[in-house]
Amino acid sequence: MRYLDGFRDPQAAAALAERAGALAARLERPVQLMEVCGSHTMAIARYALRGMLPANVRLISGPGCPVCVTDAGYVDAAIDLAERGVRIATFGDLLRVPGSRRSLADVRAEGAVVRVVYAPDQALEWARQEPEHPWVFLAVGFETTTAPLAALASGLVRSGPANMSLLTAFKRVPPALDALVADPALAIDGFLCPAHVSAILGADAYRPYAEVHGRPCVVAGFEPLDILLGVCGLLEQLVAGEARVDNQYERVVRPEGNLVAKRLIDACFEPVDAPWRGLGTLPASGYGLRAELAHLDAEKVHDRPVTAGRDHPACRCGDVLKGVLEPQGCKLFGRACLPDHPLGPCMVSSEGSCAAAWKYARVDP
Amino acid sequence: MSRILLEHGGGGRLARELIEAEILPRFAGLVGLPDAASLRADGRELRFAADSFVVQPLEFPGGNIGHLAVHGTVNDLAVAGGRPRWLSLAMIVEEGLPLATLRRVLDAVRDAAEDCGVAVVTGDTKVVPRGQCDGLYLSTAGVAEALSELILGANRVQEGDAVLVSGPLGDHGMAVLCAREGFDFGTAPRSDTGPVHRLVASIASLGSSIRFLRDPTRGGLAGVLDELARDVSLAFELEEAALPYAPATRSVAELLGLELLHVACEGRVMAVCAPDVADAVLARWRSLPEGAQAARVGVARPGPARLILRTALGGRRLIDPPRGELLPRIC
Numbered sequence: 001m002r003y004l005d006g007f008r009d010p011q012a013a014a015a016l017a018e019r020a021g022a023l024a025a026r027l028e029r030p031v032q033l034m035e036v037c038g039s040h041t042m043a044i045a046r047y048a049l050r051g052m053l054p055a056n057v058r059l060i061s062g063p064g065c066p067v068c069v070t071d072a073g074y075v076d077a078a079i080d081l082a083e084r085g086v087r088i089a090t091f092g093d094l095l096r097v098p099g100s101r102r103s104l105a106d107v108r109a110e111g112a113v114v115r116v117v118y119a120p121d122q123a124l125e126w127a128r129q130e131p132e133h134p135w136v137f138l139a140v141g142f143e144t145t146t147a148p149l150a151a152l153a154s155g156l157v158r159s160g161p162a163n164m165s166l167l168t169a170f171k172r173v174p175p176a177l178d179a180l181v182a183d184p185a186l187a188i189d190g191f192l193c194p195a196h197v198s199a200i201l202g203a204d205a206y207r208p209y210a211e212v213h214g215r216p217c218v219v220a221g222f223e224p225l226d227i228l229l230g231v232c233g234l235l236e237q238l239v240a241g242e243a244r245v246d247n248q249y250e251r252v253v254r255p256e257g258n259l260v261a262k263r264l265i266d267a268c269f270e271p272v273d274a275p276w277r278g279l280g281t282l283p284a285s286g287y288g289l290r291a292e293l294a295h296l297d298a299e300k301v302h303d304r305p306v307t308a309g310r311d312h313p314a315c316r317c318g319d320v321l322k323g324v325l326e327p328q329g330c331k332l333f334g335r336a337c338l339p340d341h342p343l344g345p346c347m348v349s350s351e352g353s354c355a356a357a358w359k360y361a362r363v364d365p
Numbered sequence: 366m367s368r369i370l371l372e373h374g375g376g377g378r379l380a381r382e383l384i385e386a387e388i389l390p391r392f393a394g395l396v397g398l399p400d401a402a403s404l405r406a407d408g409r410e411l412r413f414a415a416d417s418f419v420v421q422p423l424e425f426p427g428g429n430i431g432h433l434a435v436h437g438t439v440n441d442l443a444v445a446g447g448r449p450r451w452l453s454l455a456m457i458v459e460e461g462l463p464l465a466t467l468r469r470v471l472d473a474v475r476d477a478a479e480d481c482g483v484a485v486v487t488g489d490t491k492v493v494p495r496g497q498c499d500g501l502y503l504s505t506a507g508v509a510e511a512l513s514e515l516i517l518g519a520n521r522v523q524e525g526d527a528v529l530v531s532g533p534l535g536d537h538g539m540a541v542l543c544a545r546e547g548f549d550f551g552t553a554p555r556s557d558t559g560p561v562h563r564l565v566a567s568i569a570s571l572g573s574s575i576r577f578l579r580d581p582t583r584g585g586l587a588g589v590l591d592e593l594a595r596d597v598s599l600a601f602e603l604e605e606a607a608l609p610y611a612p613a614t615r616s617v618a619e620l621l622g623l624e625l626l627h628v629a630c631e632g633r634v635m636a637v638c639a640p641d642v643a644d645a646v647l648a649r650w651r652s653l654p655e656g657a658q659a660a661r662v663g664v665a666r667p668g669p670a671r672l673i674l675r676t677a678l679g680g681r682r683l684i685d686p687p688r689g690e691l692l693p694r695i696c
């Protein structure tokens with residue numbers, strides 16, 4: 001933990017906050033920066049970084065929580081399988097994500113077997129111990145999670161167990177950013193790029209957003225000093241009128257990313273169109289199992305294709321994500337859409353833009 | 366809601382809602398559902414408490430279900446201002462439980478009871494067919510004599526009062542989680558299961574300056590303070606840099622993305638006291654082995670009811686009340 005404390009030093013943080021203030025003053029206009037990744041969103045909330053930033057700098061939470069953008073139709077399919085007696089292994093934060101009517105936590109209470117994994121290998125162990133039961137692993141996540149689950153899939157091919165299959169809803173970060181920057185209304189001045197996703201993808205993956213779309217990008221780690229440094233880096237580019245990809249997280253992220261992991265992903269998965277809660281279906285924005293691994297595909301094994309769930313027609317998460325709408329401007333906010341029964345991803349994530357706005361708007365800490 | 370969710374048992378918001386909707390309206394004798402009841406018999410003030418134990422695994426670094434069964438009830442009695450005296454022990458045993466396991470658990474009950482100065486005076490044993498309980502469930506009830514100097518109650522908490530904890534937070538919850546999931550991170554968190562009656566007795570002479578005591582079990586310190594904040598319509602502000610954590614516990618929580626303020630302790634006491642006696646409480650606690658790492662961690666502020674954390678970086682944020690089930694995040 002001493003290692004981590006170095007990235008949480010109060011004096012260094014105060015100095016960076018001061019530097020951000022000086023840079024923002026030179027910009028003389030409101031600036032909106034998007035933290036793309038859900039772990040940045042959680043860290044910004046946990047260390048209360050918003051309050052340390054200059055008044056004209058606003059952080060907007062991006063579509064960067066793969067669980068929160070998981071479509072209701074996917075959750076419905078998982079629930080269906082669980083109710084047919086298939087045993088489900090899942091990451092913990094998917095348990096409460098709402099399907100069309102219920103969550104996995106609800107069907108677990110009704111007797112379905114839904115177990116939370118801390119590491120994917122545990123699920124293999126369970127499946128081996130209970131060969132008489134079919135098991136399905138809920139394979140969701142960004143590139144960071146796709147890579148280890150590609151390793152899991154190739155292990156399944158090699159040595160089983162044969163009663164385990166994957167229900168995939170992987171998401172790829174770049175196509176989501178492509179969709180955001182393609183909108184001329186986008187009111188985002190710069191991107192704070194993900195830490196661990198970038199360890200796989202590499203910092204070069206963000207070059208189009210800087211070079212084609214003119215949006216400064218900084219890859220930043222998840223510790224508070226990383227994030228403050230990243231914000232300062234973005235403000236420096238804005239002050240200088242430049243747009244490039246800076247890599248603040250060099251201790252983990254290389255320009256080309258992790259080539260071994262990328263090869264492993266490509267060996268098991270291929271890009272597919274994927275539905276994002278709140279954003280609709282985005283082309284090539286997910287990963288599905290390659291045809292030769294169809295015997296691992298839970299949709300085929302159990303003959304239960306995932307059909308896209310319907311977003312609430314009035315949900316404005318897409319506009320909140322693009323920075324063109326405040327959460328309070330959505331008609332559903334605080335009425336039909338609340339932290340306890342969220343509709344859009346910005347409310348599903350406990351620190352998403354809408355959930356945070358709901359929590360903090362009513363009480364100013 | 367037509368069925369009970371796991372979260373209804375987790376000491377969070379759903380647990381409170383269940384109690385308020387289904388239990389309190391049915392039993393007039395339950396006022397605010399204290400962890401221990403205050404009773405009078407023959408002119409003597411008594412405290413009476415009951416608790417059940419379903420921990421999995423039965424044995425974990427730092428103790429076993431037998432230690433918990435004694436400490437849980439002893440601590441409920443102690444934080445109600447009692448000197449624990451008598452204990453009952455009821456067991457529901459699953460067919461097939463190794464006798465060696467049962468012996469280790471019963472030895473733990475005996476040793477813990479002796480350490481707490483309580484006598485196990487009655488009990489019950491049931492055996493159920495395999496699959497009908499998870500190895501062994503224990504239930505204890507206890508009776509204590511009141512420490513007459515203490516006048517405790519949520520309604521006595523005032524603006525400006527200090528919040529103190531007797532030691533590192535979250536050790537029990539993280540130790541059990543690691544043991545259950547088979548995590549091996551080199552240095553394993555160790556349960557803090559232990560009695561707090563000596564800690565309570567050591568500050569009894571400070572009398573009415575001690576306003577409120579509670580053991581932060583399920584739901585952790587955030588759960589206890591959230592409930593108190595609602596009861597008294599005050600805010601509590603915690604100082605992140607002052608919160609004591611064991612390094613192994615903190616490391617695992619970082620790795621899994623869990624909030625330690627939501628994680629259970631089983632051998633700590635939280636006190637709310639007048640600010641002018643805070644140093645005296647700390648000095649007395651720190652003179653006991655179980656209070657060596659006691660710390661002053663927060664203060665009561667004017668309402669509305671909420672928990673605020675002053676982060677080590679100097680920011681302020683709200684602490685969510687615990688929901689009831691600890692779920693690791695992938696992002």
